[in-house]
Amino acid sequence: xxxxxxxxxxxxxxxxxxxxxxxxxxxxxxxxxxxxxxxxxxxxxxxxxxxxxxxxxxxxxxxxxxxxxxxxxxxxxxxxxxxxxxxxxxxxxxxxxxxxxxxxxxxxxxxxxxxxxxxxxxxxxxxxxxxxxxxxxxxxxxxxxxxxxxxxxxxxxxxxxxxxxxxxxxxxxxxxxxxxxxxxxxxxxxxxxxxxxxxxxxxxxxxxxxxxxxxxxxxxxxxxxxxxxxxxxxxxxxxxxxxxxxxxxxxxxxxxxxxxxxxxxxxxxxxxxxxxxxxxxx
Numbered sequence: 001x002x003x004x005x006x007x008x009x010x011x012x013x014x015x016x017x018x019x020x021x022x023x024x025x026x027x028x029x030x031x032x033x034x035x036x037x038x039x040x041x042x043x044x045x046x047x048x049x050x051x052x053x054x055x056x057x058x059x060x061x062x063x064x065x066x067x068x069x070x071x072x073x074x075x076x077x078x079x080x081x082x083x084x085x086x087x088x089x090x091x092x093x094x095x096x097x098x099x100x101x102x103x104x105x106x107x108x109x110x111x112x113x114x115x116x117x118x119x120x121x122x123x124x125x126x127x128x129x130x131x132x133x134x135x136x137x138x139x140x141x142x143x144x145x146x147x148x149x150x151x152x153x154x155x156x157x158x159x160x161x162x163x164x165x166x167x168x169x170x171x172x173x174x175x176x177x178x179x180x181x182x183x184x185x186x187x188x189x190x191x192x193x194x195x196x197x198x199x200x201x202x203x204x205x206x207x208x209x210x211x212x213x214x215x216x217x218x219x220x221x222x223x224x225x226x227x228x229x230x231x232x233x234x235x236x237x238x239x240x241x242x243x244x245x246x247x248x249x250x251x252x253x254x255x256x257x258x259x260x261x262x263x264x265x266x267x268x269x270x271x272x273x274x275x276x277x278x279x280x281x282x
Contacts, residue, residue: 012090024078053081149263188224
């Protein structure tokens, strides 16, 4: 598939028809089971047959792990869903959808035509298709992790306290922290999901008047994912996208020849960049 053909592709060409849905009165327990049955991470929420929100796996995890009382899976979908919902038309370009997802940092868009739900498109759909646009393999114009990564880094060390890492994530509004050793080499990764599984809602944990001793003493190494997938600075766009699609984080650390952290690249960075390329060639 060429760049020109990619730029002319429409959402109708890549969307998943027959989007899986729930209604706002369904419980989170049922919604989670539907996700497991279908092997998906997003559900479109309906009211009277019309989309009114989106429920993600992340929404369920955030709510349940942050709950202070048992039985929170009986909470209704409508209480937890993200709303109002962003839509995309089947005739929209891939660049249009990439722009919305990247700017709002969301993982999917319902596809709607004449007020009717006709499908769904996810960041995985976009990455899989946008990355097929040809990129020079080497030399001038070649794209690599070095070109796409962010060098504004917030890293922590494994012996640091988890609550300090939580404070950094809340203060900076970030979803991932890379864990490095004394030489700056990547030894782990923490996501907001890891934090929620450990302490519940990050901001609420920081606001508790009295923190449990166990939480106060928890170290970053107790929660982090050890030996995460990393990218080299010269990793090609195609290999980078493959790594993001295979990884559960949505963001990956980039290291130099000495394995030291030099950047982080996320699916949002990729969408921003490829969106621009498609619009230039569109």
